[in-house]
Structures are given as structure tokens and as C-alpha cells.
Amino acid sequence: MRDRNIFLIVLAFVVIGPFVQPKVIITEMLIFGIVAVANNIMIGYTGMLSFGQAMFFGIGAYVAGLLLKAGMPLIVALPVGTLFVLVLSIAVGYFCVQRTGLYFICITFAFNQMFYFIAYSWTGLTGGEDGLPGIPRPSLLLDPVAFYVFVAVVFLACLVAMKRIVDSPLGLICQTIRENPSRAAAVGYNVKLYKLTAFTIASTFTGLAGTVYAMLYGIVPIDQIHWLKSGDFIFMTLLGGTGNFFGPIMGAVGYIWMSETFSLYWARWPLIMGIVFVVVVLYLRGGIVELIGKVYGSIQRAREAP
Amino acid sequence: MAGLLECHALSKNFDAVAAVVDVNLEVTEGSVHSIIGPNGAGKTTFFNLISGEVPPTAGRVYFKGRDITGLPSHQIPHVGIARCFQRTNIFPKLTVFENVWVAMFSRSNSGALDFIKRVSDFGEIGDKTREIISELGLEEKLTERAETLSHGQQRALEVAIALAGAPTLILLDEPTQGLAPEATQQMTQLIQRLAGRYTILLIEHKMHVVMAISHWISVMHFGQIIAEGGPDEIRQNEAVQKAYLGGRR
Amino acid sequence: MSFLILSQILNGFATGMLYALVGVGLTLVLGVLNLPNFAHGTLFAFGAYFTYTVANLTDSFYLGVLIGPLLVVLIGFVIESQGVRRLYAAHHDYQLLFLFAIALILQETVILIWGPVGFSLLPPKFLAGAVDLGFTVYPKYRLALILFTATIVVALYLMLTRTNVGAILRAGIENREMVKVLGININKVFLFTFGLGAYLAGLAGGLATPIWGLTPTMGFDILPISFVIVVVAGLGSILGAIAAGILIGLAQSLTTIWWPEAANVVIYLIMGLTIILRPQGLFGSR
Numbered sequence: 001m002r003d004r005n006i007f008l009i010v011l012a013f014v015v016i017g018p019f020v021q022p023k024v025i026i027t028e029m030l031i032f033g034i035v036a037v038a039n040n041i042m043i044g045y046t047g048m049l050s051f052g053q054a055m056f057f058g059i060g061a062y063v064a065g066l067l068l069k070a071g072m073p074l075i076v077a078l079p080v081g082t083l084f085v086l087v088l089s090i091a092v093g094y095f096c097v098q099r100t101g102l103y104f105i106c107i108t109f110a111f112n113q114m115f116y117f118i119a120y121s122w123t124g125l126t127g128g129e130d131g132l133p134g135i136p137r138p139s140l141l142l143d144p145v146a147f148y149v150f151v152a153v154v155f156l157a158c159l160v161a162m163k164r165i166v167d168s169p170l171g172l173i174c175q176t177i178r179e180n181p182s183r184a185a186a187v188g189y190n191v192k193l194y195k196l197t198a199f200t201i202a203s204t205f206t207g208l209a210g211t212v213y214a215m216l217y218g219i220v221p222i223d224q225i226h227w228l229k230s231g232d233f234i235f236m237t238l239l240g241g242t243g244n245f246f247g248p249i250m251g252a253v254g255y256i257w258m259s260e261t262f263s264l265y266w267a268r269w270p271l272i273m274g275i276v277f278v279v280v281v282l283y284l285r286g287g288i289v290e291l292i293g294k295v296y297g298s299i300q301r302a303r304e305a306p
Numbered sequence: 307m308a309g310l311l312e313c314h315a316l317s318k319n320f321d322a323v324a325a326v327v328d329v330n331l332e333v334t335e336g337s338v339h340s341i342i343g344p345n346g347a348g349k350t351t352f353f354n355l356i357s358g359e360v361p362p363t364a365g366r367v368y369f370k371g372r373d374i375t376g377l378p379s380h381q382i383p384h385v386g387i388a389r390c391f392q393r394t395n396i397f398p399k400l401t402v403f404e405n406v407w408v409a410m411f412s413r414s415n416s417g418a419l420d421f422i423k424r425v426s427d428f429g430e431i432g433d434k435t436r437e438i439i440s441e442l443g444l445e446e447k448l449t450e451r452a453e454t455l456s457h458g459q460q461r462a463l464e465v466a467i468a469l470a471g472a473p474t475l476i477l478l479d480e481p482t483q484g485l486a487p488e489a490t491q492q493m494t495q496l497i498q499r500l501a502g503r504y505t506i507l508l509i510e511h512k513m514h515v516v517m518a519i520s521h522w523i524s525v526m527h528f529g530q531i532i533a534e535g536g537p538d539e540i541r542q543n544e545a546v547q548k549a550y551l552g553g554r555r
Numbered sequence: 556m557s558f559l560i561l562s563q564i565l566n567g568f569a570t571g572m573l574y575a576l577v578g579v580g581l582t583l584v585l586g587v588l589n590l591p592n593f594a595h596g597t598l599f600a601f602g603a604y605f606t607y608t609v610a611n612l613t614d615s616f617y618l619g620v621l622i623g624p625l626l627v628v629l630i631g632f633v634i635e636s637q638g639v640r641r642l643y644a645a646h647h648d649y650q651l652l653f654l655f656a657i658a659l660i661l662q663e664t665v666i667l668i669w670g671p672v673g674f675s676l677l678p679p680k681f682l683a684g685a686v687d688l689g690f691t692v693y694p695k696y697r698l699a700l701i702l703f704t705a706t707i708v709v710a711l712y713l714m715l716t717r718t719n720v721g722a723i724l725r726a727g728i729e730n731r732e733m734v735k736v737l738g739i740n741i742n743k744v745f746l747f748t749f750g751l752g753a754y755l756a757g758l759a760g761g762l763a764t765p766i767w768g769l770t771p772t773m774g775f776d777i778l779p780i781s782f783v784i785v786v787v788a789g790l791g792s793i794l795g796a797i798a799a800g801i802l803i804g805l806a807q808s809l810t811t812i813w814w815p816e817a818a819n820v821v822i823y824l825i826m827g828l829t830i831i832l833r834p835q836g837l838f839g840s841r
């Protein structure tokens with residue numbers, strides 16, 4: 001399928017979604033859709049697996065939430081929150097990209113937990129365990145429809161921006177690093193620098209999503225910066241499929257839908273999620289994208305063979 | 307006259323193994339300079355020292371009079387040295403076009419603004435990329451993934467990636483390895499064609515290829531250069547024959 | 556004040572030895588199997604809960620600590636042979652997601668079986684109470700714990716450095732291909748390693764119960780600490796994991812004296828300093 005067609009499908013989802021499902025759920029899907037697509041810039045394009053993206057999501061949410069609480073307008077709070085994450089992700093990323101493979105995973109994970117504990121211990125600022133409550137929405141966005149439109153616009157803008165990035169030379173360079181890092185260096189690319197760039201881009205979009213999330217329920221629960229969330233982000237990305245730019249959106253949608261559904265019926269719903277994860281790993285590598293591809297392919301073949 | 311590339315007392319030890327021992331070597335601009343020697347002689351390691359893949363234990367490397375010893379490998383293409391690897395070293399899941407394009411883009415004077423353009427917006431780089439791919443006879447494979455190419459085509463792609471870096475000096479590590487006689491012939495002709503335009507440092511096992519195209523030959527054995535000279539001198543050199551007949555590890 | 560410091564140092568050793576056990580277990584799995592084992596923490600939790608249950612059923616703490624961790628090994632064997640084994644050739648992302656899923660499943664299983672409320676387990680009578688060490692009165696169990704875990708750690712270290720099995724495992728960390736070439740059944744090595752890792756996590760969990768009690772989240776709490784230990788140690792270094800475990804235990808205990816809120820953050824401070832000053836880890840070679 002052509003990118004333009006997929007984009008139209010995504011657009012249709014954004015427009016029709018809120019008529020079919022509660023707006024907050026679709027809103028969550030869009031916010032985490034940004035995160036999952038951003039995560040795929042690392043996993044799918046660059047071949048880096050960070051187990052710490054929740055730290056950027058959470059910090060974006062905290063900073064924006066605090067600024068909004070302090071009475072700052074939206075156009076200050078969101079950009080400053082995002083910028084904060086950008087700078088922080090350069091600093092954190094600098095140390096992480098010195099390492100590859102398992103070590104990279106370990107370090108991102110440990111950094112995630114470090115920021116979790118800072119948020120947990122610094123109760124005066126973050127509310128600690130109870131989360132950061134009472135975040136106001138600007139009066140323009142108090143109306144649920146207006147807020148949905150706002151999130152939808154942010155989502156589509158992020159999507160276009162990230163698509164642009166992966167279609168640029170940078171996107172191709174990232175792929176050479178995924179394919180063969182030493183060869184990428186041998187044709188003249190500073191591999192660590194480009195990895196840091198990919199890390200920063202992915203983390204910044206994740207942070208931006210976090211700033212929007214802060215306004216959704218008016219609270220930043222501490223779970224949003226816990227490493228479990230980082231695991232969920234990876235799941236969303238893999239569930240959708242890393243082989244396609246748009247795939248992870250489906251992963252985010254699927255994840256939110258499942259967690260909303262299961263949590264209604266059983267307090268121990270993470271257990272079911274765990275089982276779903278296992279099924280995906282063992283039987284559905286390549287994610288929903290590949291599944292659709294296979295189904296599509298077999299329909300095609302069934303048609304051809306009369 | 308000073309050489310384009312000069313190595314002074316270059317050595318590399320891996321723990322107990324002395325892979326390259328006190329090598330002095332000078333590559334004249336515009337020449338085809340071959341390095342021959344038995345398996346495990348240290349030829350590839352010698353290339354790795356020049357291209358920054360591994361840092362030397364001792365010694366220095368000068369290129370165009372500039373000390374490039376220990377430069378990280380990603381800076382080497384930018385001084386004008388490109389490299390082909392002995393073990394095919396490409397980007398398997400990218401297309402042939404993309405494989406060559408990234409190497410070309412790396413050497414273009416890209417400003418930060420280039421990163422908000424699409425790959426397809428770089429008309430000139432795209433054209434030059436197609437040119438090089440055609441020169442290597444891969445034009446029909448332009449949009450195929452590199453992993454789907456035959457071994458011979460992958461060797462050609464390897465050379466295309468090197469040429470895309472607009473180098474002065476090309477390091478070729480056994481470009482004909484594993485090729486059928488006919489493909490070897492083609493590769494030999496290609497190198498001869500390139501010889502006018504680039505300085506070539508070549509590692510090669512096939513003697514007829516070496517003798518046909520080299521201006522100068524250095525013979526490596528147990529990490530040392532044991533003989534140097536034109537093709538005829540080398541053919542007659544006793545030490546060389548000994549190394550080849552009795553010297554395999 | 557200095558009494559307090561001395562007894563906190565002892566506490567630090569007790570904690571640190573437990574960390575060392577967990578850390579060595581994780582190091583083995585990470586190093587030999589090249590696997591991001593995010594289920595390691597929940598294996599620790601299962602060790603504690605199994606120990607608790609067996610101790611209650613048999614009325615013997617010793618039997619609990621003996622049998623509990625062995626039951627964890629069984630879980631480890633199931634995870635390795637039914638799941639992880641199919642993933643060695645896969646990318647880290649799928650391995651990670653699988654083990655993350657196992658962690659979630661085990662975590663929820665703990666709550667399903669034992670409920671969301673924590674428990675405490677008393678040390679055996681012989682080790683209950685405290686002894687007067689001259690400078691401080693110190694709980695007997697903790698002293699015994701330090702001595703016992705120290706013995707285990709030394710035995711483990713000797714096993715890994717002096718025996719054939721240990722030689723194979725270390726070779727596995729340095730060069731997996733070599734182990735295959737040597738004609739050793741790699742599946743058995745991997746199963747054994749995963750089992751040993753699970754055992755060490757489970758044993759630490761069981762031994763920790765009289766000090767830390769049991770809470771359903773204990774597995775998730777220890778997991779990041781065990782990864783920090785590996786980063787500080789240097790990936791794959793067994794001696795490093797022991798040293799880093801003790802170091803972190805000590806640092807945590809000592810921080811508690813002056814700034815209790817920072818006790819958890821100080822772990823990461825040590826990690827940060829290590830990454831800046833010695834990126835390859837304290838005992839890492841590269």
C-alpha cells in the first residue's frame with residue numbers, strides 16, 4: 001500500500017474514532033500512537049532498543065504539568081516541556097550510545113529507574129507516589145471536543161514530521177546503522193552521533209506526547225515514568241510491526257483497546273496482557289502489519305486461483 | 307617524490323600474535339599497488355590499520371602528507387580513502403540504489419538543511435549514484451535489495467560503494483574472491499579502467515590478475531614486507547617463492 | 556554516631572551479599588545466554604514466597620530456604636525450555652518482550668496465589684534475637700546471613716573459576732562459538748545457566764524474607780537494582796557483580812543514616828559515576 005493511502009486510513013480513524021468509542025480512549029490511542037511511532041525510529045529504523053522511554057514520557061508530562069499548574073499558557077508549557085526532554089535526552093543518550101546491544105538496554109533501563117526514583121522521592125515537586133494532580137487545561141481546551149481536536153492535530157503534525165524525518169537522508173543513514181554499523185562508519189558516518197540523533201528525536205517526540213498526556217486527565221500518575229511503561233511502549237511498537245512506519249500506530253491502538261477492555265473485567269488483567277505478549281513473540285513476529293500482509297496475500301492468491 | 311600514502315614502521319599485535327610487523331610502505335599516486343602473501347600474512351590487518359578499523363600498536367600512517375594514524379574509521383572516507391572489504395560488507399536490506407546513495411551522500415557537502423529534504427529531492431546525487439551503478443553493471447538491480455544479489459554482484463556493489471565516496475585512494479581487499487573465471491576477468495578489466503582515475507592499493511591472491519594489472523607489488527609474509535618490486539622482479543624473487551611454497555602456516 | 560555507622564556497615568554487607576547473589580545470577584544469564592532477563596526480579600520474589608510457604612508447611616525455615624529456591628529452578632527450567640530457547644536466534648527486542656511478559660505473568664501470579672497483602676517471616680529460633688558485638692547489639696540472623704551468603708558466594712566463585720562447568724560457562728561468556736565448537740551440548744549449558752541464575756535469585760529471595768518481609772512488588776523492586784549491579788560491574792564479570800553488589804548495599808545503608816530519601820537514588824548515582832569514569836564497568840574489559 002502506498003504511504004498516502006495509509007495516511008488517509010489513519011486520518012479516517014482520527015475523524016471517525018470518537019464517534020465509535022469514548023473520546024478519552026481515542027485520545028489515549030493517539031498520544032501513545034506518537035510514542036510508538038517515535039519508538040520505532042529507534043527500534044525499526046536504527047536497530048536500537050531502549051528500555052527507558054517512559055522516563056522521557058513521564059518527564060515531559062511532569063514538566064508541562066508543573067508549568068500549567070504554575071499558570072503558564074499552553075504555548076509555553078508544551079514547548080518548554082518538550083525542549084526540556086530534548087536537552088535531557090541528549091545528555092542521557094550520550095552515555096547510552098557509547099554501548100550497544102544488551103549493555104544499551106541495561107543502561108537505558110537503569111536511567112529510567114533513576115528518574116523514577118527522583119520523581120518518587122521528590123514529593124514536594126512531583127507528588128511522589130500519589131502523582132501530580134490538579135493540572136489545569138487552558139480554557140479553550142476545556143470542552144472535550146476541542147481537546148480532542150487539539151490532540152488530533154498534534155498527533156497528525158507529529159506523524160507528518162516523523163515521516164519526513166525517516167524519508168530524509170537521516171532516515172536512510174539510520175537504516176544503514178541498523179543493517180551494518182561498521183560499514184556505515186566505513187562510508188563516513190559517525191555512528192554514535194547518528195545513534196544519538198535517533199535517540200534524541202525519538203525521545204523528544206515521546207516527551208511531547210507526555211506533555212499532552214498531562215492535560216488529558218489533569219494528573220500525572222507516577223506509573224507513567226515507571227519502567228513497566230517502557231515495556232508497554234516496546235510492546236506497542238512490536239505489536240504494530242517495526243517493518244512499517246505506520247505499523248506502531250496499530251500497536252498503540254491495540255494495546256489501549258486491550259488494556260481498557262481487560263481491566264474492566266479483571267483486576268489481574270496485566271496477566272492477560274503478559275499472555276498476549278507471549279503469543280505475539282512466539283507467533284506474531286512482524287506484528288499486525290505482517291498479519292495484514294499475510295491475510296491480504298492469501299486473499300489475493302485465493303482470487304487468482306479460481 | 308613523496309608517496310600518496312606512506313606507512314612508517316607500522317605494527318599491530320593481537321595479544322601474542324604479531325599480525326603486522328614494522329611495515330614501511332609507500333604508494334605512488336596514480337599507481338596500482340598490489341599486496342600479496344599467503345593466508346594469514348596480515349594483509350587485511352594492514353588495511354584495517356590504514357582505514358582506522360583497528361588502531362596500530364606502533365608506527366604512523368601519512369596520507370597526502372597528513373598524519374592520519376588512529377583516525378576513527380568514519381573520518382577516513384573524508385580524507386579521500388575508500389575501502390572494499392574481503393568479506394562482503396554491504397547493507398543487506400537496503401536497495402542497491404540506497405547502498406550506493408548513502409556512500410555518496412556521506413561525501414557531499416551536506417548542510418543541516420539537507421536533513422529536512424527527502425532522499426528523492428537530491429537530483430544530482432541520485433544521478434551520480436545511478437551512473438556508478440551502471441558503470442558496475444548493476445543498473446537492472448537498482449531497486450532490488452542488496453541481499454538478493456548474487457555473490458559476484460555483491461562484490462561489484464562493494465566496489466560501487468567505494469567509488470561513491472569519491473576517493474583518491476581505493477583499498478581493494480581481494481575483490482575477485484569467490485568469483486568465477488569470467489567474473490574475475492570482468493573485475494580485472496574494471497580495476498584496469500579505474501586505474502587511470504584512482505590510486506589503487508590491492509590485496510589479491512590470483513597471481514595472473516596481480517601480474518596483469520600491478521605497477522608495483524609488495525609481498526607480505528608473517529606480517530613483514532619481504533620483497534618489493536615490479537611484476538617481473540617479484541616473479542623471479544627467491545624469497546617470494548619460498549614464502550609461497552613452504553611458508554603457509 | 557560511630558556505632559550507628561558500624562551497624563549500618565554490617566547492614567550494608569547483609570544487603571550487599573544478597574545483591575551479590577542476585578547480581579551474579581543475572582550476570583550469568585546476561586553473559587552466557589546473551590539475554591536481557593527481565594524476569595529475574597520475579598524469580599527473586601518467587602524464591603521468597605516459596606520459602607515462606609515451605610517454611611510454614613514444614614515449620615522449618617531451613618527447609619524453606621533449602622526447597623524454596625529449588626522450586627524456582629523448576630520455573631526457570633520451564634521458562635528456558637518452553638520459551639527462551641526458541642528465541643536465541645531472535646533479536647533482543649523479542650527476547651526482551653518475552654521476558655517482560657513472563658515478569659508480568661509471574662508478578663500477577665504471585666498476587667493470585669498469595670494475595671496483594673505482604674507477609675513477614677520470622678527467622679528460625681536459633682537465629683532469633685541479637686548478639687552483643689561490643690560496639691553494638693546486632694540481630695543474629697543478619698550476622699548468620701552475612702556469613703552464609705559469603706560462603707555461598709565464595710563457593711560459587713570457586714565453582715566458576717576452578718571447575719569444568721565453570722570453565723564452560725566462562726568460555727560461554729567470552730566466546731560462545733568456541734563452546735559450540737568444543738562439541739558441548741549448548742542446550743544443556745543454557746538450561747543449566749538459566750537454572751543457576753534462577754536458583755541464585757530464588758535463594759536471595761528466600762534468605763531476604765526475615766529482613767525485608769514479603770511484598771508482591773518485591774520482584775519489581777529488586778530488578779532495576781540487579782541491572783545496575785551488572786552495569787557497574789561490567790557486563791559478564793562475575794567478580795565485578797559480587798563487588799558491585801556489596802558496594803551498592805553499603806552505599807545504600809550508609810546513605811540511610813544521613814539522607815534516607817536518597818537511599819534509592821544513590822544507587823543510580825554510583826551507576827552514573829561508573830558510566831562517566833569507567834564506562835566499561837569496574838571489572839569490565841571492554
Ligand SMILES: Nc1ncnc2c1ncn2[C@@H]1O[C@H](COP(=O)(O)OP(=O)(O)OP(=O)(O)O)[C@@H](O)[C@H]1O
Pocket residue numbers: 320323324325343344345346347348349350351352392
Ligand atoms: N581482530 C583480531 N584479533 C586477533 N587476531 C587477529 C585479528 N585480526 C586478525 N588476526 C590475526 O592476524 C593474522 C593476520 O590476519 P589477516 O586477516 O590480516 O591475514 P590476511 O593476510 O588478510 O589473510 P587472508 O589472505 O586469509 O585474508 C592472523 O593470524 C589472524 O588470526
Ligand SMILES: [Mg+2]
Pocket residue numbers: 349350351392
Ligand atoms: Mg585478508
